[in-house]
Amino acid sequence: MDARIETDDLAAGLYDEVSALSVTDILQRRATRHPQRVLFRFLDEHGREEDVLTYGDAWRRSTAIAAVLAAHGGPGDRVALFYPAGLDFIVAFFGCLLAGRVAVPLNLPSKRRVDRCLRILRDCGCRRALTVSSLEAGLRDILSVNADLPLAWLATDMLRNEATAAGIVPPPADERIAFLQYTSGSTSHPKGVMVSQLNITTNLRMMRTAWELDHTSNTVFWQPHHHDMGLILGQLLPVMLGNETVLMGPNTFVRQPLIWLDAISRYRAVLAGGPNFAYELAAQRWQPGRLDGCDLSSWRIALNGADVVRAATLERFAATFGPLGYRPTTMLPCYGLAEATLFVSGGPVCEMPRVRSIDAHAAETEGRVREDLGASGRTVVGCGLPSDEIEVAIVDPANGVRLGCDRLGEVWVSGDTNALGYWQLPEQSAATFGAEIAGEPGRRYMRTGDIGFIGADDGQIYLCGRMKDLLIVDGRNLHPEDVEYTIVESHPLIKPQSCAVFEDDRGEQRRLVAVIEADRELKRALPEIARALRMQVRRAVSEEHGVAIADIVFIAPATLRKTTSGKVQRSLMKQLHQQSALDVIDVAVALDAA
Structure with a gap:
């Protein structure tokens, strides 16, 4: 970043100020201060730059969409977002927030996903959908099979950016709903997690603080924008940081994961990551000569979350890409979930991941964690320290009693990062988001459904699996x-x-x-x-x-x-x-x- 721009930001108090602003307010202020700075670059399936979005362009396009939305319907209306991988989604998402509409990011409906999309549209009562012109006709046909689901469509890429932004005021970071994050679920009944403006601001601030990020922390991400990791981490965190981020489609990564590593090298990324399988896949696909000239030395934080972290994967990845400048201390296992907006724990940075070998029999029969360094020990990897802004407790799911360190139980989370609940599901919302620890009234916790423990010697969260799959x-x-x-x-x-x-x-x-x-x-x-x-x-x-x-x-x-x-x-x-x-x-x- 231009040193003068950062100096201007600091002089204006923006760096500290953004900690309490809504993400759209942050975008407006950054667009005003440095409109020509690149916010996102999008790479095609061959790793070439296909599109670029500056902070100024993001604000102009977002306000143009907001102006159209504000002319129809009213605040709180749900708006479905159907977008391919690219940069059209994020300006549509910001447009919804600026217009006071509740964004509903959705995956493009394949044959298998049409029913799921229709269930979500009915569940949240969507009457308007945003997309790009090249997909509008096809989506109309696919989703118009039910007459009881009328949708007004808007192709946002056809709007003129000169539309007036008069009257478009960024919302405050309060408890009004910003978007619905529909969980994939293990069955055919997804639930809409209600994420507020305050949830977003809190979670972005938590990540920035925990991982020691700033405007120089360039990032590279490939996760889908309709998923919580792809949206919060890949597309909203960059706005708070004021950095430059490189995006690519998930299909690009799956087909050619080495493009991801090449992008980290080319754009000198500090932060990049994905689930454990991403690191496995990259190590499997590596071939001698394929990454000649690749330099991963800028990579300071390799997030590993959204799935069980495996010690063997960390070792394989480090052995494979160590010669390219990757350091084992770069790997940062973390933990999060949509019900907590995204981030719960991860860090400290630039330290070796914590790996423990525990007595499997004691864990399985007694729920106690004991060291076992022998051949029968089960290896578990720590998912970092919880953020200072939240409280994490390990609780007996049967009676709600708090458990001590090195005891297996359900992970409960309390704090402003917890979502408001599930859309139109008051009983499930109360059961999940309104839990209280026995004998500790007055503080509400969110039940994650994850089984784990907190290490007695390091305070890190260790995850072992899901309660429902036990x-x-x-x-x-x-x-x-x-x-x-x-x-x-x-x-x-x-x-x-x-x-x-x-x-x-x-x-x-x-x-x-x-x-x-x-x-x-x-x-x-x-x-x-x-x-x-x-x-x-x-x-x-x-x-x-x-x-x-x-x-x-x-x-x-x-x-x-x-x-x-x-x-x-x-x-x-x-x-x-x-x-x-x-x-x-x-x-x-x-x-x-x-």
Whole structure:
């Protein structure tokens, strides 16, 4: 950033002032002070710059959209946002906030997602939708199948930026709803998390403070903008920081993850990250000569969140990209969820991630964390210290009693980062966002549904799994993530994020089932190796966890159901399995079908 601009910001008190402003107010002030500064660059599928958005352009385009929205309907109206990866979404999102409308970011509806989109539109009562002109006609056709769902469409890329901004006043950072973040859920019933202006400001400030970020902290992100990580971290945090951010589409990353690393090098990014599988995928796709000249030495914070963090992944990634300037202290495991706007814990920065080996039997049967450095120890990775602005407690989910350090329980969070509740679901909102710890009245907590503990010696949060997915076998509490990881590690043809483990509770006996998604390579190999592969998987799970997998089912490529953040939807996979609705590969004919 231009030193003069930063000096002007400091002289005007903006750097400290933004801590209490709404994100649209921050955008307006930055656009006024340095309108030509680049806010976002968007890269195409080959890693080339496709579009650029300055702070001034972002403000002009946002106010033009706000002016149109303000002329129709009223404050609090919900507006659906259907956008491809790119820079049109963020100005539409800001336009909604400036007009006092509640933004509803949605994934573009594929065949599988049309029903989900229709359920969300009905649930929130949307009557207006924003998109780009190239998609409008197709979206009209796809979503007009129900006459009871009339939508007024606006192609925001066709608006003239010269539209007057008179009367457009940024809202304060208060408790009015800014947007609805619909959770992917494990079933077909997503819930709309009501995120307020105050929630956004608080969470952005928490991240800036915890990770020691400022206007020089350039970032690179690929997460989808309709997901909480892609929106809050990838598109709103840059506005608070006043930095420059490089974005790319999630499909670009999945197809060519090394483009992500190349962008970090080219644009000298300080902050970039993703779920654990992103680091696995990048290490798998690395090839000698592919990243010649790549220099990752600017990368100070590699966020690892939204999924279970694996110590083996951290080691593989460091070994693979260490020669390119990546440092092991760059990796920063973190924890967050949509119900807390996004960020809960992560840091301190520039330190080695905390890795512990615990007694699996004591954890599974007693809920106690004890060190076990032997071969039977279970490795867990710390997800950092909670922000100073919130309180995190570990609570017995059965009776609401606070548990001490190194005790397994449900993670509860209290603070201004907690969302207002679920849209039009008062009972579920009260149960999730209005919990109280037994004997400690007067303070409300949000129940995360995550099982974990706080380290006695370091105060970090350690996560072990989700309550709803817990496997109870012979009095032991097993987390499916651990069993799935063992399955993935058992054979090189089984890829990360490719299996779901759950209990089939039909009949008198509960049976453990593993559903494994085959990519094209595994699908071709299955006729020859299916029997041996099943034996190898069963042996690995038995030796590591002491339980038996009763059924192993192989399903077709791209049919394992996941959330928008890439998490496996185990409950949905269980439901499809019990309904015989999985796209199962018949091993006998797999070669012919490949």
